[in-house]
Amino acid sequence: xxxxxxxxxxxxxxxxxxxxxxxxxxxxxxxxxxxxxxxxxxxxxxxxxxxxxxxxxxxxxxxxxxxxxxxxxxxxxxxxxxxxxxxxxxxxxxxxxxxxxxxxxxxxxxxxx
Amino acid sequence: xxxxxxxxxxxxxxxxxxxxxxxxxxxxxxxxxxxxxxxxxxxxxxxxxxxxxxxxxxxxxxxxxxxxxxxxxxxxxxxxxxxxxxxxxxxxxxxxxxxxxxxxxxxxxxxxx
Numbered sequence: 001x002x003x004x005x006x007x008x009x010x011x012x013x014x015x016x017x018x019x020x021x022x023x024x025x026x027x028x029x030x031x032x033x034x035x036x037x038x039x040x041x042x043x044x045x046x047x048x049x050x051x052x053x054x055x056x057x058x059x060x061x062x063x064x065x066x067x068x069x070x071x072x073x074x075x076x077x078x079x080x081x082x083x084x085x086x087x088x089x090x091x092x093x094x095x096x097x098x099x100x101x102x103x104x105x106x107x108x109x110x111x112x113x
Numbered sequence: 114x115x116x117x118x119x120x121x122x123x124x125x126x127x128x129x130x131x132x133x134x135x136x137x138x139x140x141x142x143x144x145x146x147x148x149x150x151x152x153x154x155x156x157x158x159x160x161x162x163x164x165x166x167x168x169x170x171x172x173x174x175x176x177x178x179x180x181x182x183x184x185x186x187x188x189x190x191x192x193x194x195x196x197x198x199x200x201x202x203x204x205x206x207x208x209x210x211x212x213x214x215x216x217x218x219x220x221x222x223x224x225x226x
Contacts, residue, residue: 032211043218044157044202051211059213090156096210099145099164104156 002027006091006105013112019064019078021108023091026072031093033074034102035066038088050074051096086112115140117205119217126193126224134188134220136203145206146179146186147214150199157202161188193224 006023013019025031035047046059048066056066063082067075074091091105120135136146144165149157163170163179163186170177176189190197200221204214 034213044216046213046216049213088154092156094210098208098210099162099206100210101147101159101162102149102157102204102214104158107154107156109154 002093002103004091004093004103004105006108008108009106011108011110013081013110015083015112016080019076019081019085019110021076021089021091021110023074023076023105024072025093028072028093028095030071030096032096033068034092034094035074035076036090036092038090040087044090048076081112083112086110115215117141117203117215117217119201119203119220121220122218123221123223126222128193128195128224128226130193132190132193132197132222132224134201134203134222136186136188136217138184138205141184141205141215143205144208146177147204147206148175148177148186148188149202149204149216151202151219152199160201162206190222193222195224195226198222198224 003026032051034049036044037047038044050056050068053068064078089108092102094100094102117138126132147162148160150160151157161177163177165181174191178187200219202219203217206214
């Protein structure tokens with residue numbers, strides 16, 4: 001069966017520090033991969049998605065970047081965090097066909113202080 | 114402009130009653146509509162998917178309708194229980210599996226015993 005791993009669960013970082021969040025998927029190949037952010041009391045904001053290795057689409061211009069070095073690995077990074085980067089970050093995957101459901105990771109609660 | 118809206122941010126309902134949540138969209142033509150449940154501090158979990166040519170879909174105590182003329186989906190939980198308390202998200206989906214879902218902001222449902 002397929003599983004998605006996302007870590008760490010909680011992260012407290014000072015302003016200006018770098019960030020690296022990692023997400024891996026097991027049990028499937030060539031998944032579509034997504035990074036979402038959810039600010040407190042807000043909806044899901046799509047940050048990046050990838051339909052294949054090295055293919056990254058950015059939805060929101062900001063100081064974050066994403067990379068997909070391997071088929072089932074998706075990394076969210078920042079060189080210098082801002083206070084506004086605080087939030088709940090979720091990785092998700094689904095198959096490339098139509099009407100496929102999204103499977104979400106357990107999330108990372110990031111607090112930038 | 115394109116919008117997806119869930120009727121209310123929060124909904125309180127008495128245990129045993131039917132909860133009805135609304136999802137409206139404008140300037141989109143989705144082929145599918147998906148509903149997810151999100152508990153605090155967790156990633157959303159898929160509940161139901163309905164196609165544009167389906168009027169209604171049921172799963173246990175859950176029922177979803179999809180009216181492409183009104184551009185609206187209704188999500189019903191019958192005989193609601195306190196364990197149904199969560200945030201419910203609707204999402205628009207298309208025939209291309211590579212197009213990301215578009216999520217509403219969610220409705221926080223509280224079922225009161």
